[in-house]
Amino acid sequence: xxxxFLRLERLPDIWCPGCGNxxxxxxxxxxxxxxxxxxxxxxxxxxxxxxxxxxxxxAFDNVHTLHGRAIPVATGIKLAxxxxxxxxxxxxxxxxxxxxxxxxxxxxxxxxxxxxVFNNYNYGMTGGQASPLTPSSSITTTTPxxxxxxxxxxxxxxxxxxATYVARSGIYFTKHLVDHLKKAITHEGFSLVDTIVQCPTYxxxxxxxxxxxQMLVSQKDWLVLKSVAEKKTxxxxxxxxxxxxxxxxGRHGPAAASTMKEQA
Amino acid sequence: xxxxxxxxxxNEAVAEGAIAAGVRFYAGYPITPSSEIAEIMxxxxxxxxxxxxQMEDEIxxxxxxxxxxxxxxxxxxxxxGPGFSLMQExxxxxxxxxxxxxxxxxxxxxxSTGMPTKVSQMDLMQTRWGTHGDHWIIVxxxxxxxxxxxxxxxxxxxxxxxxxxxxxxxxETVSHxxxxxxxxxxxxxxxxxxxAQKTGYxxxxxxxxLVPTIANLGTGFRTTYTGxxxxxxxxxTANGHVAETLVQRMRDKLxxxxxxxxxxxxxxSDDADILFMSxxxxxxxxxxxxxxxxxxxxxxxxxxxxxxxPFDDDxxxxxxxxxxxxxxxxxxxxxxxLLLKRVFGDTRRIVPLNKVNGDLISPAEMLTFVRxxxx
Numbered sequence: 001x002x003x004x005f006l007r008l009e010r011l012p013d014i015w016c017p018g019c020g021n022x023x024x025x026x027x028x029x030x031x032x033x034x035x036x037x038x039x040x041x042x043x044x045x046x047x048x049x050x051x052x053x054x055x056x057x058x059a060f061d062n063v064h065t066l067h068g069r070a071i072p073v074a075t076g077i078k079l080a081x082x083x084x085x086x087x088x089x090x091x092x093x094x095x096x097x098x099x100x101x102x103x104x105x106x107x108x109x110x111x112x113x114x115x116x117v118f119n120n121y122n123y124g125m126t127g128g129q130a131s132p133l134t135p136s137s138s139i140t141t142t143t144p145x146x147x148x149x150x151x152x153x154x155x156x157x158x159x160x161x162x163a164t165y166v167a168r169s170g171i172y173f174t175k176h177l178v179d180h181l182k183k184a185i186t187h188e189g190f191s192l193v194d195t196i197v198q199c200p201t202y203x204x205x206x207x208x209x210x211x212x213x214q215m216l217v218s219q220k221d222w223l224v225l226k227s228v229a230e231k232k233t234x235x236x237x238x239x240x241x242x243x244x245x246x247x248x249x250g251r252h253g254p255a256a257a258s259t260m261k262e263q264a
Numbered sequence: 265x266x267x268x269x270x271x272x273x274x275n276e277a278v279a280e281g282a283i284a285a286g287v288r289f290y291a292g293y294p295i296t297p298s299s300e301i302a303e304i305m306x307x308x309x310x311x312x313x314x315x316x317x318q319m320e321d322e323i324x325x326x327x328x329x330x331x332x333x334x335x336x337x338x339x340x341x342x343x344x345g346p347g348f349s350l351m352q353e354x355x356x357x358x359x360x361x362x363x364x365x366x367x368x369x370x371x372x373x374x375x376s377t378g379m380p381t382k383v384s385q386m387d388l389m390q391t392r393w394g395t396h397g398d399h400w401i402i403v404x405x406x407x408x409x410x411x412x413x414x415x416x417x418x419x420x421x422x423x424x425x426x427x428x429x430x431x432x433x434x435x436e437t438v439s440h441x442x443x444x445x446x447x448x449x450x451x452x453x454x455x456x457x458x459x460a461q462k463t464g465y466x467x468x469x470x471x472x473x474l475v476p477t478i479a480n481l482g483t484g485f486r487t488t489y490t491g492x493x494x495x496x497x498x499x500x501t502a503n504g505h506v507a508e509t510l511v512q513r514m515r516d517k518l519x520x521x522x523x524x525x526x527x528x529x530x531x532x533s534d535d536a537d538i539l540f541m542s543x544x545x546x547x548x549x550x551x552x553x554x555x556x557x558x559x560x561x562x563x564x565x566x567x568x569x570x571x572x573x574p575f576d577d578d579x580x581x582x583x584x585x586x587x588x589x590x591x592x593x594x595x596x597x598x599x600x601x602l603l604l605k606r607v608f609g610d611t612r613r614i615v616p617l618n619k620v621n622g623d624l625i626s627p628a629e630m631l632t633f634v635r636x637x638x639x
Contacts, residue, residue: 010499040484045331056488056499061481063334064490064500065327066357072324076331076339077481079315080289084335084482105320 005029005039007059014053016124018212020197023171024118025054027195028087030174031181042085045074047099049125050199051091051118068099071106074113085185088115093123093131096152100132107161107190110252114184115192117154120199128202139206158192159247165191166247171198172219173243180245189251196223196241268447274412274439275300275342278368278432279308281416282340286453287366288314289337291328293321293347296380297436298370301342322347326354326367333363334489336480338420342368344436345387346377349394355429356395359514361489362468362476364423364430364456366416371435371544371595373622382622383436385544385595389602391431392573398511400518402430402525403573405543409443414450415570421454422525426517427475433572435595437545437624459485467498468510474517518574527570528583532558536565538639539587541604543569545624546593552627557634569600577607584612589639593617593625615639 006029015021032042042060046052048067055062065073070088078086095103095117106113122140123129130140130147133154137146158166165187169177177195184191198204198215209215226244229237272280279301282290290305292298302318309316315332319325322343329339343351348369358365371387373379391403402422406412412434419430459465459477467487468476479485492500493507501507518525531554533539538557540550547568557564567583584590590612592601601616608614617633619625633639 007499040486041482043481056490059486061486062488063331063481064488064492065330066353066491069323069327069354069357072319072327073331073334075317075319075324076289076291076328076333077335078331079317079328080332080335080337081482101320102324105324 001026001029002033005033005059006057010057013057015050016201018198018200019050020120020171020199020216021051021054021118023174024116024177024195024197025057027171027174027177028089028116028181029058030178031185034178035182035185037085041083042087043077044087044089045070045077046089047091047094049091049094049123050120051089052094054089054118068094068097068102070094071099071102071113071115075106075111078111078113082112086113087185088113090115090117092117092119092121092133092154096132096154096157104157104161107158107163107192110162110164110189112189112251114187116181116184117192117194118197119154119194120197120203122199122203124199124202128199128206138203140203154192154194155246162190162252163192163247164189164249164251167245168194168196168241168243170196170219170223170243172216173223176243183245183248187248269444270447271442271444272409272413273300274406274409274434274441275370276304277409277413277445278342278416278434279304280447281413282366282420283308283312284447284449285417285420286338286455287340287420288312289329289332289339290314290341291317291319291325291332292341293319293325293343295344295347297372297439298342298344298368300439301368305340322350323353326351326365327357329365330354330358330361330363333365334481338364338424340366340368340420342370344370344372344380345374345390348387348390352390352395355401356397356399357491358429359395359399359401360491362427362514364427366419366423366430366432368432368434370439371433379622381436383545383595383624384620384622385435385546385599387433388572388596388599391433400428400515401573402426402428402518403433403571404430405433405569405572406438407544407547407568408438409441410445411570412438413445413447417450417453421451424456425454425475426521427456427478428518433544435545466496468494469496470513474513474520522574522576522579525571525574526576526579528579529568529570530566530583530585532563532565533567533583533585533587535563536585536587537563538565538589538591538634539584540564540566540591540593540630541569541600542566542593543572543600546595549625549627549630550593553630556627556631575603580604580607584608587612589613589615591615591617591630591634591639593630595619595625
């Protein structure tokens with residue numbers, strides 16, 4: 001990976017030892033490099049939380065916004081200058097709780113931006129509270145007896161809202177992740193990649209998932225490739241999370257809108 | 265009347281003034297009594313090569329214009345009290361990242377949903393103190409359709425010049441008035457200062473103006489923004505000295521230029537013994553009340569705040585002249601009057617005249633008030 005994609009003088013980063021965010025960021029930088037994008041035309045936009053500190057370590061134009069608001073800021077940037085490649089780095093809480101409304105509307109509008117969710121299943125920055133992606137029964141500091149709520153399925157949420165490219169991957173599968181990030185970035189229209197990272201400090205510790213290395217390696221057990229999952233029974237897939245490409249369709253353009261008008 | 269004279273509604277004048285000033289990006293959410301601005305911009309932006317987008321709420325609207333501003337556009341959004349409350353989060357962020365943005369707030373009766381079609385001046389303090397933390401905002405207040413046009417241009421100019429959010433504080437009545445206006449430009453159009461040198465570029469390094477240049481996103485400067493306290497490099501820090509320097513600079517970049525920013529309009533203040541101090545639509549009634557009092561031999565005068573914030577106590581004291589009595593009519597329970605009591609202490613008699621039923625204060629009511637209160 002090109003070291004000039006990072007602002008080395010800003011390191012070390014703020015992330016805990018064993019955090020998965022660094023691997024996810026590296027995968028994104030790999031994707032940008034492999035695509036040969038002009039670094040002057042890439043803008044990284046983030047919200048608030050551990051994930052959202054990532055853009056400031058990069059040497060691209062970067063905008064650290066408000067909690068949940070990265071997507072509307074990115075929308076404004078992209079519409080103001082459509083030549084830019086605008087990538088949002090966000091977390092599970094940032095994108096699906098406080099920013100959930102913005103997420104579904106950007107997907108509905110099919111704004112040509114890419115949203116990369118560093119999904120660690122909890123709010124790390126504030127000490128390990130439950131997010132809308134925290135699995136049921138999980139222990140967090142705000143669900144001390146286990147999470148009573150059901151989580152969103154972020155892939156289905158984005159797809160249902162109209163996203164034209166949706167994928168999920170995990171940082172154990174770095175090539176898989178880089179490949180899907182590349183497809184998301186080059187996709188014309190709204191794209192989202194649910195990127196599973198470990199939080200050993202809070203989620204892992206509270207839920208006895210082992211240390212950072214164990215959490216990372218365990219992804220190969222509970223993340224199942226979509227192509228493999230298609231051959232499995234629901235019983236065999238219990239407790240598993242499927243990774244791969246879920247939506248990859250043409251964008252909703254004025255053409256699609258006019259068709260709907262004619263039908264009406 | 266020049267050839268450029270046209271009949272316009274207040275909201276339309278804001279939209280056209282903004283376009284004349286170079287606004288090419290509008291994001292908004294419908295709300296009475298500002299919706300016409302979104303409707304006009306939906307039609308006008310494509311005509312002038314600009315972009316209109318209706319967002320999902322006011323939080324998204326204000327953050328979208330911040331993004332577009334960072335990418336190099338002159339930007340506007342418009343709203344009213346309930347939406348303005350939602351925009352406070354973005355307004356604070358715009359202060360911190362020094363994004364040139366203009367927000368029109370057309371005041372309606374509140375709190376909460378209140379009376380959407382009724383006028384008020386109840387958002388005055390929200391413009392200044394609505395978002396958290398120490399911050400400084402420029403607030404301009406039009407009293408007519410003509411002035412809505414002029415101040416829309418001035419708001420965009422000041423935002424770009426000082427890298428600061430500007431609030432155009434209108435109200436339901438001025439927004440919906442229709443008056444003939446002259447659309448000639450009242451002042452030259454100002455564009456943001458761009459950085460010259462990529463080598464050693466520091467996003468928040470300033471010269472004597474204390475206003476950093478803006479490297480528009482995508483222009484190769486690899487700039488950096490955060491709502492966290494940041495030094496000249498733009499990178500976050502928890503260093504108290506850097507924080508103090510930043511907050512003081514954000515104040516000083518405006519307060520070193522009060523001659524340029526502050527506009528107060530006075531009428532007969534030189535020899536008045538009774539002076540009305542007001543802003544926005546209320547000042548229209550004051551004009552007639554002062555004329556009537558003068559015609560009866562009473563030494564009345566007025567001071568109208570065209571710039572409400574930054575607020576400079578010394579300038580207000582100076583502009584007030586010798587008047588012993590200062591009447592402060594406003595369509596709220598007393599907001600401007602709080603500032604004036606601070607400015608004048610016990611040196612003048614400060615008399616609030618408040619109306620909170622959703623109607624305007626008529627000149628006749630002002631005259632009755634003066635008579636009944638023995639002012």
